[in-house]
Amino acid sequence: MIKIGVIGCGFIGSQICMAIDSGFIEAELTGIFDFSGEKVNSVLSELKNASPQKLNPEQLSEICDLIVECASQEAVLKYAPPILSNGCDLMILSAGALQNRDFYALLQKTALQHDCKVYIPSGAIAGTDGLKSAAVAGLNSVTVTTRKPVSGLIGSPYLLEKKIDLSQIKEPILLFEGKAADAVVAFPKNVNICATISLCGIGFEKTVVRIIADPNIHENIHELEVFGEFGHMKMTIENKPSPQNPKTSYLAALSTISMLKRITNPIQIGI
Ligand SMILES: NC(=O)C1=CN([C@@H]2O[C@H](COP(=O)(O)OP(=O)(O)OC[C@H]3O[C@@H](n4cnc5c(N)ncnc54)[C@H](OP(=O)(O)O)[C@@H]3O)[C@@H](O)[C@H]2O)C=CC1
Numbered sequence: 229m230i231k232i233g234v235i236g237c238g239f240i241g242s243q244i245c246m247a248i249d250s251g252f253i254e255a256e257l258t259g260i261f262d263f264s265g266e267k268v269n270s271v272l273s274e275l276k277n278a279s280p281q282k283l284n285p286e287q288l289s290e291i292c293d294l295i296v297e298c299a300s301q302e303a304v305l306k307y308a309p310p311i312l313s314n315g316c317d318l319m320i321l322s323a324g325a326l327q328n329r330d331f332y333a334l335l336q337k338t339a340l341q342h343d344c345k346v347y348i349p350s351g352a353i354a355g356t357d358g359l360k361s362a363a364v365a366g367l368n369s370v371t372v373t374t375r376k377p378v379s380g381l382i383g384s385p386y387l388l389e390k391k392i393d394l395s396q397i398k399e400p401i402l403l404f405e406g407k408a409a410d411a412v413v414a415f416p417k418n419v420n421i422c423a424t425i426s427l428c429g430i431g432f433e434k435t436v437v438r439i440i441a442d443p444n445i446h447e448n449i450h451e452l453e454v455f456g457e458f459g460h461m462k463m464t465i466e467n468k469p470s471p472q473n474p475k476t477s478y479l480a481a482l483s484t485i486s487m488l489k490r491i492t493n494p495i496q497i498g499i
């Protein structure tokens with residue numbers, strides 16, 4: 229059975245642990261890690277079957293086949309190179325960290341050298357299958373419009389830097405319009421999906437991102453619009469935010485669980 233380690237015991241991490249513990253993902257939950265010992269203990273207290281060890285990322289990579297990062301972009305920058313250097317596969321949720329070209333190249337080189345893989349689930353967006361297929365023939369434009377309730381955006385570096393107070397807004401406001409490379413840095417906990425879309429499509433420099441704070445919605449709504457040789461694609465997804473972390477959509481955890489299920493299954497469906 230594949231041995232899995234989890235970095236980050238917040239919403240997504242705890243959902244993965246529960247999915248392995250229940251047997252929905254056929255794997256061994258070998259170890260877990262978080263800054264917060266309290267969050268690690270909270271996950272451990274929920275488990276009925278698995279008994280993962282509390283280990284740091286490097287220790288995890290010595291005994292696991294695959295580590296799932298569901299912590300932060302900083303965690304990816306710090307832990308991904310040593311994990312891959314230990315020959316351990318890595319699944320990345322905080323995909324915005326890959327906007328740094330040198331870092332992306334380093335991960336690719338390290339994974340090749342050590343014969344391991346980096347997986348990026350579709351996360352909180354849909355349409356990556358069609359986008360990847362469409363990209364083969366060439367794309368003219370890719371635009372992501374993200375609309376989130378105020379509770380899902382507060383605390384973002386962009387708002388703090390620009391001293392934008394969303395607490396009193398009554399109507400939707402366009403907070404950001406620009407390239408994906410800048411969006412994932414300005415809103416590191418909100419638009420990792422734009423990194424995934426950039427990697428599937430026309431890259432971080434050409435992918436256009438719009439971020440809207442909307443006080444009148446309760447969902448995290450993402451729209452993807454693509455033009456290319458294949459034709460035109462438009463996709464809208466209205467995600468329920470997770471109860472534990474309003475920045476994160478429930479679908480992001482489901483997508484990770486689905487990808488882990490796919491990896492652990494000998495029959496592969498879809499692209
Ligand atoms: N690709 C996608 O589609 C999506 C990606 N995401 C991203 O996935 C990640 C996980 O999301 P979610 O579970 O909701 O996040 P949570 O905030 O609920 O949980 C993350 C946990 O990881 C901890 N953590 C952060 N950095 C580190 C680190 N360097 N080392 C150890 N622990 C760390 C956090 O601690 P603390 O709270 O103290 O920081 C927290 O306990 C986030 O980066 C999020 O932005 C989310 C949704 C969609």
Ligand SMILES: O=C([O-])CC(=O)C(=O)O
Nearest residue numbers: 352418419420421476477
């Ligand atoms: O969960 C979402 O809706 C999107 C998100 O936070 C991210 O991409 O980082």
